[in-house]
Amino acid sequence: MTSERAYHHGDLRRTLLTAALDAIAENGPDALSLRDLARRAGVSHAAPAHHFKDRTGLLTAVAAEGYTLFADALAGAPDLRERGVAYVRFAAEHPAHFQVMFCPELHRADDPALLAAKACATEELRAGVGDLPDAARGEDARLAGIAAWSLAHGFATLLLSGSLSDALEGRTPESAFRTLAGLIFAHRDGDDG
Template identity: 80%
Template sequence: MTSERTYHHGDLRRTLLAAALDVIAAHGPDSLSLRDLARRVGVSHAAPAHHFKDRTGLLTALAAEGYALFADALADAPGLQERGVAYVRFATRHPAYFQVMFRPELYRPDDLALLAAKARATEALRAGIGGLPDAARGEDDRLAGIAAWSLAHGFATLLLTGNLSDALEGRAPETAFRSLTGLIFTTRDGEEE
């Protein structure tokens, strides 16, 4: 029977992560339990602990995966404005990862894989700020980075929670976000990034 389960699931770790993403997308990360995941994928209640030790370990693995995907999405986008669009696009395409990644109380923040993926994502965001003209950045790159992050993260969060439906008035979220960045990151000469 054990060989049947192994054959049926192939990569049990991946199967558990996929099931966890489904649960989080439908009900949020707080509803996740290893026992429920085991039941969903048809394995013993102890099987998830073999791969992740505990719920925090599973959420840490999800956060690390999410940040790695996020870093890839950001790195492929040219300039700050398009990195912001990539940020919003990532959130809408991967809402379960997004919900876990930005709740550090859910995972082990000192996990090496997580730290590496998070550092790549941070570097991709910072590279976008470096491409801004001096007049658009202001005197402090770090504050410009916080402003850009706040705008992208706030917009993505409002979008995911359904709070922008009426405000967008039928406009595509990416188009609306590009307009917002123009309001904030405009040089004194009126030029955008």
């Protein structure tokens, strides 16, 4: 299938997003250019601008897609610990999305699709804290949510940077996170595992 034919069938946007994710995974978001993206996708250098206007528009689309996938990944988790596991798994499976999502300077903060996707992801994150008993949440549920988010995000960031490879000692990231969360939250609710 030629690029022109894919474009007329509506596939070019997806092709460009996939090429952008590959480029980000290889070199990080700072190295991404629309010209390189067009080369990777085998289209004219004007094609990415047609769909995304500019680099910021492209990265905004990557972030919006990432938050949508992220919300879906969190939605199936039955409790706060498993939401943390889903958070870590999402980061490991979607490292390019993860890098862009949490760098607000890379995208347009007022983009409607991004705002809607972020809102869904935020609701899924908050739902895990809302399920905690009052004793485990403490007086401030918002701070409990920040603590849980910090734990999962910090773990995921360390994982993606390669800083945990020796510390995991052969455990899967999900298993290590479950253990870590159990150690930390056991002091609050008496659950160790």
